[in-house]
Every structure is written in structure tokens, then in C-alpha cells.
Amino acid sequence: ETGVTQSPTHLIKTRGQQVTLRCSSQSGHNTVSWYQQALGQGPQFIFQYYREEENGRGNFPPRFSGLQFPNYSSELNVNALELDDSALYLCASSFQGRRTDTQYFGPGTRLTVL
Amino acid sequence: KQEVTQIPAALSVPEGENLVLNCSFTDSAIYNLQWFRQDPGKGLTSLLLIQSSQREQTSGRLNASLDKSSGRSTLYIAASQPGDSATYLCALSFQGAQKLVFGQGTRLTINP
Numbered sequence: 511e512t513g514v515t516q517s518p519t520h521l522i523k524t525r526g527q528q529v530t531l532r533c534s535s536q537s538g539h540n541t542v543s544w545y546q547q548a549l550g551q552g553p554q555f556i557f558q559y560y561r562e563e564e565n566g567r568g569n570f571p572p573r574f575s576g577l578q579f580p581n582y583s584s585e586l587n588v589n590a591l592e593l594d595d596s597a598l599y600l601c602a603s604s605f606q607g608r609r610t611d612t613q614y615f616g617p618g619t620r621l622t623v624l
Numbered sequence: 625k626q627e628v629t630q631i632p633a634a635l636s637v638p639e640g641e642n643l644v645l646n647c648s649f650t651d652s653a654i655y656n657l658q659w660f661r662q663d664p665g666k667g668l669t670s671l672l673l674i675q676s677s678q679r680e681q682t683s684g685r686l687n688a689s690l691d692k693s694s695g696r697s698t699l700y701i702a703a704s705q706p707g708d709s710a711t712y713l714c715a716l717s718f719q720g721a722q723k724l725v726f727g728q729g730t731r732l733t734i735n736p
């Protein structure tokens with residue numbers, strides 16, 4: 511059973527650019543959630559995808575968007591990057607319908623916006 | 625608004641001590657509560673998950689408790705070791721909601 515993987519590990523962009531982050535969910539999981547973690551803070555929920563559709567969204571602007579593919583992998587896209595977008599981006603996979611609903615996190619992508 | 629608070633923000637103790645990390649929350653209608661560990665610059669590792677109907681869970685030297693009526697959870701670490709040094713985060717999920725709501729974390733340092 512493979513765990514949650516994310517790519518790339520690190521990324522440096524300049525303000526105004528666009529970025530795509532990728533996540534492969536754990537085998538057997540059908541749900542992917544994305545979180546943003548600023549330095550010294552707890553993760554903040556961005557959105558969740560279940561069966562290729564958005565299934566809940568946090569307080570993030572529309573320039574944060576996502577996709578989920580038939581194999582349950584996912585992308586996070588951020589347009590018009592701002593300096594405050596610099597953070598660790600975490601994805602987590604889970605299986606909807608299980609009572610425990612444990613989310614398994616990937617290692618994260620560190621995004622730096624200059 | 626659902627708020628989760630972790631106190632203290634940082635804690636430094638000598639090796640071998642037993643210690644308690646605290647997590648408080650404002651909304652008692654939780655679905656479950658998880659404790660995570662995060663090493664610097666890394667992802668999150670789930671340590672323990674407590675269902676809303678449970679009062680505690682144990683794994684090795686770790687014990688987590690849940691008191692919904694007072695809006696509190698504690699993570700007890702017995703016989704601490706330098707390898708326990710990390711940031712510990714508690715996170716809540718709520719019925720009908722898809723997200724985890726995290727506290728700010730407690731940065732724990734175990735001194736040899």
C-alpha cells in the first residue's frame with residue numbers, strides 16, 4: 511500500500527505567476543483534501559474533492575482551484591500568486607464513508623513567492 | 625466559528641519526564657478529534673484518533689483523552705525521549721463538514 515505523495519517538494523515563484531501542485535492519494539482512498547500551512551501556524555482547509563467534484567471549501571479566494579482525476583489523484587492550482595501564498599501546502603487522502611475518517615497526509619510542497 | 629486553541633505554544637522538558645499537551649475547542653458538536661505530529665518542514669503523522677463517543681485512546685507511550693462537555697482534549701506522553709521532539713497538532717472534524725480544524729500546535733523539545 512503506497513502512501514500519499516506530493517510533487518514538487520519545493521517551488522519558487524514570483525508574484526503574479528501561476529502554480530500547479532500535485533498529489534497522489536493513498537491506495538483505496540477516494541477523497542483528497544488540501545490545506546495551507548503558514549509558518550508557525552496550523553494548517554488551514556482550502557477545499558476537498560470527492561469523486562472528482564469539489565465537496566467543501568474553506569475561506570480561500572477563487573484563484574485557488576483544484577481538480578481530482580479518475581484515479582483519485584489531485585491538483586491544486588493557484589493563479590495570480592501573492593507574497594502571502596508562501597506556505598507549506600499539504601494534501602490528505604481519506605475514504606469517505608468510513609466511521610473513522612482518518613486523513614493521511616503527504617509530505618507537503620513548500621511554495622515560496624518572491 | 626469553530627476555534628481550536630493549544631497551550632502552551634512551546635514546551636521544553638528534560639528526557640524521561642511525563643508531560644501533558646492541551647487542546648481546547650469552542651464547539652462541542654465534534655465528529656472526532658485527532659492528534660498529529662509534525663517534524664520541521666514535513667507533513668503530518670496521525671498519532672491518535674478519538675471518536676466523539678469515546679473518552680480516550682492509547683498507543684504505546686501516548687494517551688489522548690476527550691471531554692466534550694468542557695471542550696478539552698489532552699495528549700499525555702509518558703517517559704519522554706529526544707525523538708519525541710516535534711510539533712504536536714490537534715484537529716477536530718464536525719458532523720456534516722468535510723474539513724479538519726487545527727490548533728496552532730505545541731512545539732515540544734525534549735532535552736537529553
